[in-house]
Structure formats: C-alpha cells, structure tokens
Amino acid sequence: MSFPWAEAYKPKSGFTQWIDERLPLPRLVYGAIGAGYPVPRNLNYFWNFGVLAGVALTIQIVTGIVLAMHYAANAGIAFDSVEHIMRDVNSGWMLRYMHMNGASFFFIVVYIHMFRGLYYGSYKAPREMIWLLGVVIFLLMMATAFMGYVLPWGQMSFWGAQVITGFFSAIPIVGEPIRQLLLGGFAPDNAALNRFFSLHYLLPFVIAGVIILHIWALHIPGSNNPTGVDVKSESDTVPFHPYYTAKDGFGLGVFLIAFVIMAFFLPNFMGHPDNYIPANPLSTPAHIVPEWYFLPFYAILKSFTGNFLWIPAKLWGVLAMFGSILLLFFLPWLDKSPVRSAKYRPTYRTFFWVLVIDVIILGYLGQAHPSNWTVLASQICTAYYFAHFLIIVPILSRIETTLPMPNSITEAVLSGEADEAHPVGVSATNPAHPEPAKA
The missing domain is CATH 1.20.120 (Four Helix Bundle (Hemerythrin (Met), subunit A))
Incomplete structure (x- = not known):
C-alpha cells in the first residue's frame, strides 16, 4: 500500500543528500518516526507509554554512567561512596535521586504499557514477536533493577541479595552452585558486589538493543489500535509526524513534570528507610521487602x-x-x-x-x-x-x-466508537487528506 507521505525519502539539501548516500540515517529516521511511517489515526494516550519507556531508559543510562564514575564496588566503602555522591559530588544528590526514582517511573510506564497490550490484544497475530520481545525486556529490567538495588549496600540491599539469591538454592542439584556462582562465594560480599555492579552497568545497553529489535518488529505489521481492526485504506492512517510526535510531546511533558516533582520533593517516597543504614550481616531487618515493583x-x-x-x-x-x-x-x-x-x-x-x-x-x-x-x-x-x-x-x-x-478504523472514528476523536488537523469530512492545523 502506497501512501502520499510514505514515498521514498528525498533529501533536499546537498549535505543531507551526501549523508544519506553514504549512511542512510536520515532515511531511517524518516521511515521509523517521521512522515514516512503511517500509523492508525485513532491511537489514544495509552500509546504514549512506549515512547515514555524509551525516555525513562535514557534517563537511567545517562545518570547511571555519571554515578558509576564516583561509585566504589567494594563492600567496605560502597555505602560511604554513595554518601560521598550525595554530599560531595556536584549535583550528585540530584543524579542519585533521578536514578532512584527513574527506576520506579520506568516500571510504572512499562506496567501501563503491558496492561494496555493485554486490554487491546496487542499480543495477537501478527504481533506475537513484538509481545515476546517486550516480555524479554521486562525480564531484563527486573534483573537490572535487582542488581542496582544491591549496590547502595544498605541493610535492605544486603539482605535483599541474601534472600533473593537464596531462592536459587531451592532448585535441586544445580541451585546451590548457581547461587554460589552469582555471589562469588557463600554470602554477599565483595565478589557479589562486583558482579552485580558489572551486570547492572551492562544490562541497560542490552535492554536498549532489545528495544531496537522491539521497534523493528513493530514496524513490520504496524501499530495496533483501540479497535483492533487492521488498517485497510489510506484513510485509516495519518503520518506519525507531526500528529503523534506532538501527542507524544504532550505525554512526555506530563511525565517529566511528575518525575521532577518526585525526584525533588518526594525522593525517598518509594524507597525503604532501612537502606540508609550500612549493611550489617549480623543484624537482620525486622521485615525484608523488595522494591515496590517486585x-x-x-x-x-x-x-x-x-x-x-x-x-x-x-x-x-x-x-x-x-x-x-x-x-x-x-x-x-x-x-x-x-x-x-x-x-x-x-x-x-x-x-x-x-x-x-x-x-x-x-x-x-x-x-x-x-x-x-x-x-x-x-x-x-x-x-x-x-x-x-x-x-x-x-x-x-x-x-x-x-x-x-466496525468495518474500518475510519468508520469507528467517524461514528464516535473509537477511544478518541480524529487527531487535530485531520479532516473529518475528507479523512484521506490531512489538513493543516489552524491556530
């Protein structure tokens, strides 16, 4: 199916043409998130959460790289190095609070993203691979978050590592060797902290790679929509840009406002106070609990x-x-x-x-x-x-x-059955031809 906005990309300037001929990144961006990517015209705000998950991952990677420059993966000084970041590193408190709360916000948007998929049947054919890659991302997120929770080396970090890795010992024959391999010994200590720090630093980049596959798989069948009806004609779609880039921009603004409020005014709301106590193998907390998303x-x-x-x-x-x-x-x-x-x-x-x-x-x-x-x-x-x-x-x-x-997405939109009306700037009387939005 050929749409007017999905024609072959033609660079307008000499510089972009030179770039495109040697490294077709402009063409890739145009086809992936630009006017060259037609999407169903009835997507609601629940379709914002995929983009928000990518933004949350970016926040985690950027803040995590800077934090890693000042963190010491040594059981004797790990807790003190975190306090050093909070007190002595320029804006270190902000970076740590952004990283802490960024993990929670990452899980919030991913959970909403997954439940949206369950509600609208986004796991059904021909989108099975998109769903499977999404579950892989979720598993990698859980592993990354657990290892990151251990790094501050507070009471909850230490005993969380002790309890969670202890689950593997329940597996017959191979369980205890797996636990010792994870910990590098018989209990959480320097070896475990180094392992967890290395994997916690590496896995976000693995997640980013799987997200690329996730998006690639999405572009083959195209996006699902609230009706679950397949795209049947040009009138069922609009170009991703500018309609959904503007919509995603609004969702991103709301997300960042909530994130900033949490990071600056309620930074420890979703944490546990026991983790501000240095790890003590001889003192078990009264109530060991993981982070809220587990x-x-x-x-x-x-x-x-x-x-x-x-x-x-x-x-x-x-x-x-x-x-x-x-x-x-x-x-x-x-x-x-x-x-x-x-x-x-x-x-x-x-x-x-x-x-x-x-x-x-x-x-x-x-x-x-x-x-x-x-x-x-x-x-x-x-x-x-x-x-x-x-x-x-x-x-x-x-x-x-x-x-x-409905027989088509357009029929659902024009009859008022869709979750929301047509995007701003799309003609309802002649939906096949987008009109410029009026001020």
Missing part, C-alpha cells in the same frame, strides 16, 4: 507455605514466581479469540479489570507483615492470577459472544 511476585512467592507431593514449599514458591512471568510468553497462543480489543469483548473486559485489581492486591500483600489472613489472601490472588491466563482466557476465547466490530 511486590506482586514476592507475594506469589510467599503464598506457598506447605510442601506438596515431593516438592518443598520453597521450591513451589520459586517456580510460581518465575512461572508468573514466563506465562506471559505463551499468552498469544492461549488467547485464540479472533477479536483483539476488549472494547468488543465485554466478558473479557470484566475479567481484565479483575486481573488488574488482583495484581494491585498482590502488590499490597507483598509488603504486608505475614499473618494468617495475608497468607490466605495471597494464595487466593495467586490462584486467580494463574487461572486468568491458563483457564479463563482460553475458555473465553472460545465461548464469548463479542460485540459487532
């Missing part, structure tokens, strides 16, 4: 309290915790419904919101003090989480009665 999975881990068959409870918890993430890899084949968007799947939509509430409750239970009712609630929520993907979604995809779908 809490749902931590609740799943803690929900297994008894042995079953020949498998101990600890191993069941570890298998369930990792399985809750690995399960997402199989989602494109578990949901066989031909309808993508939950807008036209009323029963699925109800269960989707139940899943959202379930994950939020798991997050609360992950940080709650253990008691009979919190363990029972964790077990119920864990059971529903797995039932949602393994039982409810496959059954619904076969028996659910869906609502009538």
